[in-house]
Amino acid sequence: GQQLNQSPQSMFIQEGEDVSMNCTSSSIFNTWLWYKQDPGEGPVLLIALYKAGELTSNGRLTAQFGITRKDSFLNISASIPSDVGIYFCAGSGIQGAQKLVFGQGTRLTINP
């Protein structure tokens, strides 16, 4: 099925560094979502974006809905050990369809 192009696939950083990841699509999306998944757990919603150009923060996390509606990025500032995990983007392209397209995930590893 259709998937989003999420990059990078993995990141190895030092504690305290900032992190940036992004997702792109060839299709226009109406909603962009960012999730984090810890081992053995379900994905947890971090940030939801509903308008082109929207910039939303959740603590140290900031995400933006691209103006073209074909991309989104997630930034994490001053990373801490509990930020370790897999981050997924997801998009919904058709209003009311309630189906999501997912990125393949970015695995974040932090060296203390």
Next chain:
Amino acid sequence: DAGITQSPRHKVTETGTPVTLRCHQTENHRYMYWYRQDPGHGLRLIHYSYGVKDTDKGEVSDGYSVSRSKTEDFLLTLESATSSQTSVYFCAISGGTSAQQETQYFGPGTRLLVL
């Protein structure tokens, strides 16, 4: 956290046996989904429901059936389990305000091993 529970959380079964996984929500959301997650494939939609008794197929529906007799419960059945159905299964819900109906919340998952 969205009120979503899945049962069982872990199950080991044998090839050819029927298996039913349950998803229960306390959010009164209209839409419910079943996904499977496998290495290299990410999250793939199996079936979804847009209301009581209203269901539709996702991209990997072969070998699976679903039922939704109440708003709060969505059951996934493997009629005759195969080893290829070994996976982690996630339930999700959506259907808040009209502006947020695409926003899905996931359950904790069920880890299924078919021997």
